[in-house]
Amino acid sequence: MDTPMNSDTSSSITLKSISFGYPGISIFDDVSIAIPAAGLTQVVGPNGGGKTTLARLLIGLMRPHRGTIDVMGRSAVAARRFVGYVPQHALYDPRFPAVVQDVVLTGRLKRFVGPYSRKDREATLSTLSDLGLESLTNAAFSTLSGGQRQRVLLARALVSNPDLLILDEPTANIDRESAARLETLIRAQRNRLGILLITHDFDFLADSVDRVLCVNRNVHIHERSDLSEDDLARLFTGHFHSLAEHVHG
Secondary structure (H helix, E strand, C coil), rough: CCCCCHHHHCCEEEEEEEEEEEEEEEEEEEEEEEEEEEEEEEECCCCCCCHHHHHHHHHHCCCCCCEEEECEEEEEHHHHEEEEEECCCCCCCCCCEEEEEHHHHHHHHCCCCCCCCCHHHHHHHHHHHHHHHHCCCCEEEHCCHHHHHHHHHHHHHCCCCEEEEEEEEECCCCHHHHHHHHHHHHHHHHHCEEEECCCCCCCCCCHHEEEEECCCCCCEEHHHHCHHHHHHHHHHHHCCHHHHHHCCC
C-alpha cells in the first residue's frame, strides 16, 4: 500500500543529468540539482526558459530524454499521487455539464478508475468548506469567475492530501482581490506541505519564500537568506544571468 512521502530520507526533489527539449529547441541540457521539498520554493525565469516544462516533468506528464527525476523518494510518475498540481490554464469545454463538486472529485481519482467512494465525497465537501467554496458546490464550473476557478482548481489539488503542491502562475488572469484571497488560502497550507510556486508576481507570498529557483535553460537554487531585496528585485525584472554571476561569482 502506498504511504505518504514525508520521511526525512525522502525530503527532496532530485534531477540527475536531465536533458529535455522540443523539436529544434533544447530546454534543459544535463541539469543536475537537489531541491528541498519542504517549505515554499518560488520558481522564476523568463518566458520560454523552462518553468512550466520543469513542473510537467516533476509530475510525470512529460519524461526527460535523458537522466532521472526523483520526487521525494519515488519516480515522478510514482510520486504523482502525492503531488497536487494547479496548472496555469484550465482547458475545458463550457458545454460540458460539470459542477464544482465534480471538478474537485477528480482530484480523488486513483490509478484504476471506479465509482467514487463515500470517503471521496466527504473529502471533497470538506475541502470545499475549508476553502470557503461550499456555496458553489453545485454551481457549473463554466459560470465561475477566474478567481473562483483558481480556488476550485486549488481544492482539486488539495483534496488528495498531497505532500507537495505545485502551482503554475496561480494569479494569472485574476484580479487583485481574488489573488489576495488565493494567497491567504495557500499560506494556510504552507506548514503542512511543500509548495513549488511558479510566478511572475513579485508580491505574491513574498514574505513566506524559503528559497528561489531560477530556471532559464538551466536551474540554480538560492536560499532566501542569501538574497537581498535588490537581488529579488533583479530576479523579478529578468536579470537572471547577472544575479547568477553575483551569487556564484
